[in-house]
Amino acid sequence: MRWRRDEAIGTFYRLAQDLVQEFKKANVLPLSKIPADFGTHPRQVLREASRVFAPLGNDFIFSANEAALRLDEYFETVEAYNGDPRGRDGADRLMSVQTSREQVGRNLDRASLLISDDLRWKYADGKDHDFGVLCAPPPGLLSGGLDNQVSVL
Secondary structure (H helix, E strand, O other), rough: OHHHHHHHHHHHHHHHHHHHHHHHOOOOOOOOOOOOOOOOOOHHHHHHHHHHOOHHHHHHHHHHHHHHHHHHHHHHHHHHHHHHHOHHHHHHHHHHHHHHHHHHHHHHHHHHHOOOOOOOEEOOOEEEEEHHHHHHHOOHHHHHHOOOOOOEE
């Protein structure tokens, strides 16, 4: 039973780190399409969250399913933005993409905190992964890049 739990924990952290990399594709300025991978492996794993994460308990399963729902919403906003990235509406859709990816990060943080402290994966200095920050747009993209570009549109 312990190895199933450990495998589920490892799967969670691997998919969370893969999502961090996927969200970096959204670090674009207005009018640039987001080369999102709608079939990304973490999305497929999260669709099976109830089975994959069963060894981690009901609370974790609910949290992982919430993250899966938010991830689907992220891809829906990316699809809407890519469909028409022009004008003020396109800039608003891009802002929704950025907000959505941050929400997924917060959901991943909530799920991570449901793993007991002694089993949670941490950095060498003992700090927890902060997926809310890791999934968010880089500092300056919205304030220095996107916000200034919106007025040009």
